[in-house]
Amino acid sequence: MNENVKVVFGLIGGLALFLYGMNSMSDALQKAAGEKMKKILEFLTKNPIMGALAGALVTAVLQSSSATTVMVIGFVSAGLMSLPQAISVIFGANIGTTMTAQLMAFKISDYIYPLIFIGFMLNFLGKKEKVKNIGMVIFSFGLLFEGIEIMGSVMKPLAGSPIFVDLMGKVSSVPVLGVVLGAVMTLVVQSSSATIAVLQSFASQAGPDGVSSVIGLTGAIPILLGDNIGTTITALLASIGQSKDAKRTAIAHSFFNITGTCVFIWIIPWFAQFIRYISPKGNEIDVISRQIANAHTTFNVVCTLVWLPLIPIMVKIVTTIIRGEDKNTGVVYEPKYLDNKVIDQPVAAMYLVSQELENLAGFAVHMLNSLKGSLNQKKTSAAYEKFKNQLDIVQHLQEEITDYITKLFSSGNLTELQSEQTAGLLYVTNNIERIADRCQDIDSIWMKIQDDGMSFSEEAGKEIENCIDVLLSLLRQAMTAVKQGSEEEAELVFKNKKKLHKAEKKFNKAHLNRVKNQKCDPAMTGYFSGILYNLDRAADNCVSIAEEALDNQGYVKLGEAARNFATPSAVVEAV
Structure with missing residues (x-):
């Protein structure tokens, strides 16, 4: 040669x-x-x-x-x-x-x-x-x-x-x-x-x-x-x-x-x-x-x-x-934190996943608030459009986070402990997505009610709103439990879930009494109980999220950089 x-x-x-x-x-x-x-x-x-x-x-x-x-x-x-x-x-x-x-x-x-x-x-x-x-x-x-x-x-x-x-x-x-x-x-x-x-x-x-x-x-x-x-x-x-x-x-x-x-x-x-x-x-x-x-x-x-x-x-x-500031493009559909270039650095990537999960939870909270405001509203109303927009964002972000976590696993760079932590984050992500699915099922029920030309009585509407408020509280408590690794917050979720279950039974009985007294249409019974059932299932998902805190799973935090859980103000304003 x-x-x-x-x-x-x-x-x-x-x-x-x-x-x-x-x-x-x-x-x-x-x-x-x-x-x-x-x-x-x-x-x-x-x-x-x-x-x-x-x-x-x-x-x-x-x-x-x-x-x-x-x-x-x-x-x-x-x-x-x-x-x-x-x-x-x-x-x-x-x-x-x-x-x-x-x-x-x-x-x-x-x-x-x-x-x-x-x-x-x-x-x-x-x-x-x-x-x-x-x-x-x-x-x-x-x-x-x-x-x-x-x-x-x-x-x-x-x-x-x-x-x-x-x-x-x-x-x-x-x-x-x-x-x-x-x-x-x-x-x-x-x-x-x-x-x-x-x-x-x-x-x-x-x-x-x-x-x-x-x-x-x-x-x-x-x-x-x-x-x-x-x-x-x-x-x-x-x-x-x-x-x-x-x-x-x-x-x-x-x-x-x-x-x-x-x-x-x-x-x-x-x-x-x-x-x-x-x-x-x-x-x-x-x-x-x-x-x-x-x-x-x-x-x-x-x-x-x-x-x-x-x-x-x-x-x-x-x-x-490099002059100027970044333009706010309005509704944030794409992940705010995930970066594929960081996949090869597991700790940094897991930190970004945790931040994106917090972002997702913020959207989920806002989605539930929008759901409460859209009930008894026509499907052409601004309130209903806002809810549908939030629902789409939560489902899309969940898919993006899942895809990112999959890439993180396939990189082969995770230790056994990091794999367990990342699997825990994926489990939380999936449960938030299931809450969105329950909201979608409620939306389908509401569409049928509108197609039949019916609506809830004022008392029934307030009872559903009451259940949504309890669900919102459960979701916030569950995410706080995961973020802080707090057993106390997790126990609150388990306790308050029982309250929602009791409220579901109580409101179903109240509805039947209204039917008996001819204050509610009997045809609304299946719809009403279907909505309460889906809210109860969404509460089960909050319990599943809180259970991750008991398994020592939670956010990957880097000192002061990990922010407190809250609905992102910029996101709320944009959407």
Whole structure:
């Protein structure tokens, strides 16, 4: 096989192994971290310093600043995070992504295969999920380094190529070329960690003198700076079609790296001298991998320290670039919080599901209120149209949430505990949808009453309204029980359900007395009892929701960001 073809195949094969190892390690780390990921994400709602710390920790787990940025953009677009909070997290993400380069700088080539074997055995033989996840982390870590070793070995012929050495010389003397090269590489691979790993492997190859690096630290730094710019493209793409604040968050990510690069590109010789001073001493080819990692970390830490107190200025800059506010399009049929780009981050995705479930419950409350107002109204009335509109929204949102949860399960990233929690959220969602079905059955009964030219007596109408009020109270109490994990609220639901059942029997008897006294049409008996029966069944669904609280199932909350359950005011006004 041609030598050049071998080099190309080795590079793409090693890169594929590296990316697979990094992605597998990210998935396994998330599963191993489990509930700790939730605690890390809680920092997102606090001050900028805590936000930056959270961004760094989350990115260290996800092994990708792009993944963190996409998640943050989803939160901002859903209105769950403010623009200043998001920007602070983005700053931290830039620091967190440097941890991969620091890991790559370790010389563990003699231990790669033992690591792969130990990781495989733990994952293969482990009985507990946590042990299996830890095994996958170790196994993936070994694969990641094996990919680096493969790329390093096939790059040795390049290091001796006069053409390639001349090209690297031009990059060293014209830093802008290095920046462009780094940005393009990251844009193609979609991972700054991967391109920096390639850079570390190549820089570790000896030049013609056999001692110095083929590219040197001053030649590597511009490419590294370009890598930081290239990684922001993913965030910009993720912001397409999102809210204006989401677009501003993506632009802030780009602006952060571009401004840093514009400053550091002028001080590369002094910057390289500082990095050599703080890095281990020795032959350049032996220490340059660590030097590149330190340069990457130092660049992002310095930029973060400079920009962190200047977040208000960054906000003004990005709001000047993206002007105006998002338009209110009226009735909200589509999910407000769900974001498919966050599916691969289970804790964040479950949090968004919880928020969307709260949104759904708010619509369900409003639907029941509209049902009460539409009874004894003609099907052409505004009140009836409002009820039908609410019913359609609840049913549509339930389908969207169910579809999202299905994708979350099929991603394969959920731990056993997360699977149980998500199944609980799905169960609550389905019960809200069944309440909507009961309302639809009541609507069908009302249509038959109108078609027969009949109507309820004033007493019957008040009794039905009374039952709907009890049902509204049950739904609110059930959702509060689930959100807060409150057994007390759940017990209230069980107690008040019995009251509704007694009221149903009482009102049916009252109706029969009215029929006996010729105050109600006997033909209305089946209709009246049918409506009360459906309300009683809807109350059973509220009981089923409350039972989830007793099974320790509930919303996935991230500190202060989880809002109190209430009908969303914006939704009420819109509909």
